[in-house]
Amino acid sequence: MIQDEPAPALPPASPLRPLDRLYRVIALWKEQLTPVLKQHGLTLATFHVLAALRQAGPSHRLTTGQLAAGEKVTCSGMTGRADQLERKGLIARERDEHDRRIIHLRLTEPGLRLVDQVLTHHRLMEQQLMAGFDGDERQAFAGLLVKLEHLLERGGRA
Structure with a gap:
């Protein structure tokens, strides 16, 4: 019989733990962006x-x-997303000219108009948010995010 052992204690969440803060920032960003996307029938x-x-x-x-x-x-998973977008007429599936096994997904005219409209709104939201940083802070922030992305791509190793 296996006895239940208590789970190891985790350190309390702290505003100084940067990845915890990053998760919260991402959640808040999604929370603000989701209603805009929902207005256009998107996730x-x-x-x-x-x-x-x-x-x-x-x-x-x-x-x-x-x-x-x-x-x-x-x-x-991508096929499911493509199915949703194709049903709405926002993308079309096209067979590759050289290899019929390959399917390309292409924006339709309505899809292009919609994504441009949403991207315009998305960029405006982003500009408003980033206006809270001065130029040096924006540059430092972008550089740190690039470095974090590269570290994660290498499995967290420097």
Whole structure:
């Protein structure tokens, strides 16, 4: 019989613990962005797909695998998002000209108009938020985020 042992004590959450603070900042940002997305029938996940396609160059198209890798989700998870967006007429699926096994997702005209509208609002919110920092603070913040991203990509090793 296995006896229940108490879980190891965790240090109390502290405003000085930067990753705890980062999680809270992300949650607050999502909380502010979600109502805007909801007005347009989007979720954060589907918005990210539209934004990635918008940034994919003039073709506005990527494969499901490319999108999944960029969003750090499975291909089946990305397929679910694509299904939602396709039903709304915001993206179209296209077979690759050279390999019919490959499916590209492409923004439609309504999808392009919608993502541009939402991105404009998103950028305005971001500018208003970042206006609370001076130029040096913005530069330092951006640099630290880049460094944190690189550390995480290497499994947390310096």
